Amino acid sequence: EIVLTQSPATLSLSPGERATLSCRASQSVSSYLAWYQQKPGQAPRLLIYDASNRATGIAARFSGSGSGTDFTLTISSLEPEDFAVYYCQQRNNWPLTFGGGTRVEIK
């Protein structure tokens, strides 16, 4: 099973700042990595698929990069609605696996 390790666990930032979230895979997942945002009481929302492609309707301030085992989600300038939990997920190998999450909180 591919283990996805997200860091940091918590990121404390102010609106307008840049957020950089990391996801490291225990073995290569090629570019088959996705990023989700989740707010309390809601299902996770897909932000990025295949490492760098924004999902439909996702703001341009969200971008993804990486391949192989190291991936990054960048939020260029945090908006108030961006404070949430973010998960990465791989679909290169069975079983599909998710990371443990990074909480982006208001500083």
Add this chain to the structure above:
Amino acid sequence: EVQLVESGGGLVQPGGSLRLSCAASGFTFSNYWVHWVRQTPGKGPVWVSGMNPDGSSIRYADSVKGRFTISRDNAKNTLFLQMNSLRAEDTAVYYCARAVGSGSHSWGQGTLVTVSS
């Protein structure tokens, strides 16, 4: 509009059974892999099971293998999850999802399963 609506959750005793359903609409259901993903409060999502468009390929997480059975009815645009021998650790919100992690990804709002005596 793509919609996935789960139903069938509830309270069940350890060792009991439950059958979840997911009604799909707004897309050609028979063209997609569909999955079940679960999540407990405060934890990340966990993939449970997936099935290919014609049902010929099925995958399970080790934690549910032999206890859960995924199935689909393409004529009725519906996905199922038969859950037997339920344990306390199966307590979670269960989401039905289309094409997890791809550009075609979508999922429902979930149904809560609570396993408790």
